[in-house]
Amino acid sequence: MNFALSDEQEFLKEAARGALSRVNTVAAAREALDGGALPDLWPIAVEAGWPGLLVSEANGGAELSVLEAMLVFEELGRVLASVPLLGHLPASFLLDRAGAAAVVASLAAGESRAAYVPARPPTDLADGWTVDPSIGLTRASAPAFAGGRVHGTVAWVPDAPGAEHLVVVVDDGRAVHVQGEDASVQAATLYDETRALGHITFDGAPATLLALAPGDTAAAWYIGQALLGAEAVGAIDVALAASVAYAKERHTFGRAIGSYQAVKHELVEMLRGLDNSRSLMYYAGWAAQDKPDEFPLAASAFRLAAGKAFDHAARAQISVHGGIGATWEHDAPLYFRRAQLSRRLLGGTAGAADRVAGELLTAARQAA
Amino acid sequence: MDLNDTPELAEYRIKVRAWLEEHKHAAPPSRGDDDASVAARRAWQKRLAEGGLAAVTWPAEYGGSGLGPLQQVVVNQEIGRAGVPGIFDIIGVGMLGPTLIAHGSEDQKQRLLGPMLTADEVWCQLFSEPAAGSDLAGVQTRATRQDDGSWRLSGQKVWTTNAQHAAFGLLLARTSPDLPKHKGLTMFVIPMDAAGVTVRPLRQISGEAHFNEVFFDDVHLEPGSEVGPVDGGWGVGMTTLMFERVTIGLGGEGFGWRADRFAHALLADEACTRDPETRHRFGELATEFLALRFTGYRMLTSLQRGAIPGAEGALAKVTTIKAAIAAGDLICDVLGPAGLSDERFGELVSDMPGLKSAGGTEEILRNMVGERVLGLPPEPRLDKGVPFSELRAKEKALA
Numbered sequence: 001m002n003f004a005l006s007d008e009q010e011f012l013k014e015a016a017r018g019a020l021s022r023v024n025t026v027a028a029a030r031e032a033l034d035g036g037a038l039p040d041l042w043p044i045a046v047e048a049g050w051p052g053l054l055v056s057e058a059n060g061g062a063e064l065s066v067l068e069a070m071l072v073f074e075e076l077g078r079v080l081a082s083v084p085l086l087g088h089l090p091a092s093f094l095l096d097r098a099g100a101a102a103v104v105a106s107l108a109a110g111e112s113r114a115a116y117v118p119a120r121p122p123t124d125l126a127d128g129w130t131v132d133p134s135i136g137l138t139r140a141s142a143p144a145f146a147g148g149r150v151h152g153t154v155a156w157v158p159d160a161p162g163a164e165h166l167v168v169v170v171d172d173g174r175a176v177h178v179q180g181e182d183a184s185v186q187a188a189t190l191y192d193e194t195r196a197l198g199h200i201t202f203d204g205a206p207a208t209l210l211a212l213a214p215g216d217t218a219a220a221w222y223i224g225q226a227l228l229g230a231e232a233v234g235a236i237d238v239a240l241a242a243s244v245a246y247a248k249e250r251h252t253f254g255r256a257i258g259s260y261q262a263v264k265h266e267l268v269e270m271l272r273g274l275d276n277s278r279s280l281m282y283y284a285g286w287a288a289q290d291k292p293d294e295f296p297l298a299a300s301a302f303r304l305a306a307g308k309a310f311d312h313a314a315r316a317q318i319s320v321h322g323g324i325g326a327t328w329e330h331d332a333p334l335y336f337r338r339a340q341l342s343r344r345l346l347g348g349t350a351g352a353a354d355r356v357a358g359e360l361l362t363a364a365r366q367a368a
Numbered sequence: 369m370d371l372n373d374t375p376e377l378a379e380y381r382i383k384v385r386a387w388l389e390e391h392k393h394a395a396p397p398s399r400g401d402d403d404a405s406v407a408a409r410r411a412w413q414k415r416l417a418e419g420g421l422a423a424v425t426w427p428a429e430y431g432g433s434g435l436g437p438l439q440q441v442v443v444n445q446e447i448g449r450a451g452v453p454g455i456f457d458i459i460g461v462g463m464l465g466p467t468l469i470a471h472g473s474e475d476q477k478q479r480l481l482g483p484m485l486t487a488d489e490v491w492c493q494l495f496s497e498p499a500a501g502s503d504l505a506g507v508q509t510r511a512t513r514q515d516d517g518s519w520r521l522s523g524q525k526v527w528t529t530n531a532q533h534a535a536f537g538l539l540l541a542r543t544s545p546d547l548p549k550h551k552g553l554t555m556f557v558i559p560m561d562a563a564g565v566t567v568r569p570l571r572q573i574s575g576e577a578h579f580n581e582v583f584f585d586d587v588h589l590e591p592g593s594e595v596g597p598v599d600g601g602w603g604v605g606m607t608t609l610m611f612e613r614v615t616i617g618l619g620g621e622g623f624g625w626r627a628d629r630f631a632h633a634l635l636a637d638e639a640c641t642r643d644p645e646t647r648h649r650f651g652e653l654a655t656e657f658l659a660l661r662f663t664g665y666r667m668l669t670s671l672q673r674g675a676i677p678g679a680e681g682a683l684a685k686v687t688t689i690k691a692a693i694a695a696g697d698l699i700c701d702v703l704g705p706a707g708l709s710d711e712r713f714g715e716l717v718s719d720m721p722g723l724k725s726a727g728g729t730e731e732i733l734r735n736m737v738g739e740r741v742l743g744l745p746p747e748p749r750l751d752k753g754v755p756f757s758e759l760r761a762k763e764k765a766l767a
Binding site for chain 1: 369370371372373374377438441627628631632634635641642644646647648650651652654655656658659660661662663665666668669670672680683686687731734735737738739741742743744745746747748
């Protein structure tokens with residue numbers, strides 16, 4: 001038994017951190033709120049081979065696992081880097097599984113970009129593949145595919161604006177490939193400028209059915225959950241380190257505020273959330289590879305734990321820093337914005353909690 | 369990342385499974401505090417010891433198997449799988465034995481460890497006192513050295529599990545009141561049948577008496593009863609507490625606190641399994657139990673690589689208790705009032721408020737993690753460097 005990262009995995013993280021350190025992405029995130037242009041990090045991603053992380057070697061990718069993808073996302077999350085991989089990785093995973101070699105080779109090389117148009121798999125209570133609505137909580141049916149064409153709308157699609165390829169999960173759980181130019185993509189980025197989002201309308205867009213194995217489109221959903229969780233883990237780590245450093249140096253009533261239990265216990269709660277999330281991140285990575293039946297449970301539990309812990313950490317960072325933490329003078333609001341938006345995307349952390357319950361209850365019913 | 373057994377570990381698992389298969393007909397029920405049940409569970413521990421399954425990580429020279437934490441986990445898993453109880457004296461074999469192995473004299477190890485392992489002699493831990501819990505170094509039980517090297521002991525201990533069954537206790541006492549409080553303590557082995565020892569049960573919320581108060585009235589201790597150096601008891605006690613936190617923090621699955629088991633309990637009312645609030649609460653608490661399981665694997669990996677269990681075990685304990693409280697709460701909300709007297713889950717509700725303080729209160733554990741892991745400054749202290757004998761006067765003056 002060995003439940004730690006390998007030397008190669010540690011190296012992958014270090015290399016990612018090094019590559020991202022060439023650009024001040026956090027400053028860019030702040031400037032973007034005022035309309036500044038975000039730096040183009042795609043060349044860095046291409047140089048590091050990230051676009052082809054989940055693509056098989058035969059198709060020009062690195063053929064790494066979900067765990068490695070999460071490790072890269074942890075580093076992206078640390079510095080709020082805006083790289084359109086949340087859409088690209090699940091999409092390239094599906095195209096690769098479908099054997100769409102020509103497209104995938106271009107995606108793996110980073111010559112073109114794909115976005116995954118997500119649909120949530122059925123639960124133990126709800127049949128059907130559903131998508132996030134543009135407003136409210138009532139989930140809509142995923143787009144329909146018939147006669148080689150797709151009809152329907154999907155809101156809040158990560159990295160949709162500018163994607164040349166769209167991989168659309170349709171209402172029967174299959175997936176189709178649509179050219180980006182054949183769909184109407186309305187930019188929907190808001191609140192966190194580093195997170196590109198789009199609302200997509202398919203009005204009879206020509207589509208090619210992907211030849212996938214059962215479970216592949218569900219796996220893409222859970223890869224998305226896992227990547228969002230990993231991004232949160234990186235962000236919590238940074239928020240905790242900044243908060244601890246400040247609590248050691250800031251003095252009130254003649255002593256460092258980190259010596260007060262009220263502050264100390266809050267910081268330990270951040271650490272507890274981080275540590276539990278990291279354990280579940282490894283669980284999700286291990287399950288994706290060695291126990292696919294448990295991947296839905298593991299990825300959902302991870303996404304829930306990390307999303308909640310990030311929400312807590314983003315708030316705690318602001319409290320520990322006092323008033324300044326709630327202003328644009330500090331980085332804390334940027335992490336807070338990231339946390340608030342992320343926990344509501346891709347079915348939300350609440351949806352992940354329901355999934356954890358559903359998976360465990362289903363197993364219990366089967367065992368009973 | 370790999371959770372599979374290595375070939376050697378798989379072979380060990382087969383041996384353990386075969387032994388349990390052959391002997392499980394002799395296993396008693398896991399529960400029950402009456403004398404007959406306790407006797408049966410002690411006899412079962414003896415069998416486990418004979419099979420090499422009681423003290424997997426103890427060195428072979430003291431009757432253990434001399435194996436690592438992974439083999440211990442295999443044994444725990446297989447015992448769970450076989451549906452039989454584990455050892456009776458978890459406190460002795462899991463915490464006090466390892467303390468004696470680390471700090472005891474060779475004579476003590478030779479005399480005491482064998483019968484501890486077979487449960488012929490049960491042990492109890494005599495650390496906490498009515499006025500010394502979180503601030504354990506404030507113990508007032510006093511041991512005074514006599515001219516012949518023996519000791520006279522007077523004072524009171526509390527929260528002592530298994531004192532009523534114990535042949536021996538490991539006891540922390542003050543030996544030098546004129547030193548600052550952490551420095552004047554010594555650890556002792558005390559025979560519980562010594563004249564002047566009185567054990568009185570304390571009943572808990574559930575109505576059961578899992579622990580006791582223990583009184584010492586001028587008890588005589590033989591020379592050589594000390595464990596580790598005189599006035600060096602604090603360091604010895606820290607060894608025990610480290611093992612205690614790991615046992616509670618990572619032992620939850622052994623108590624049956626597992627997401628899958630709680631899911632099964634919710635099926636008692638199928639409609640509840642479709643109620644969004646129930647599902648949300650369950651999803652959240654189940655996630656904490658899953659996190660604990662995989663935190664356990666991470667800790668095992670580092671133990672196996674030679675690390676010493678550190679403050680991380682304390683966080684696992686905090687999560688365990690939080691999640692178990694949430695689970696008891698939810699199950700009783702689903703079962704209704706009947707849940708409170710449910711054989712499987714009633715005690716889960718009643719035991720948690722007390723367990724929250726056992727092995728270090730949540731507040732003290734958070735202090736410890738904040739200071740040792742995050743490197744935060746400690747609370748200012750008024751007792752640093754002050755001789756213990758002057759502390760009371762100082763406290764009164766401040767009040």
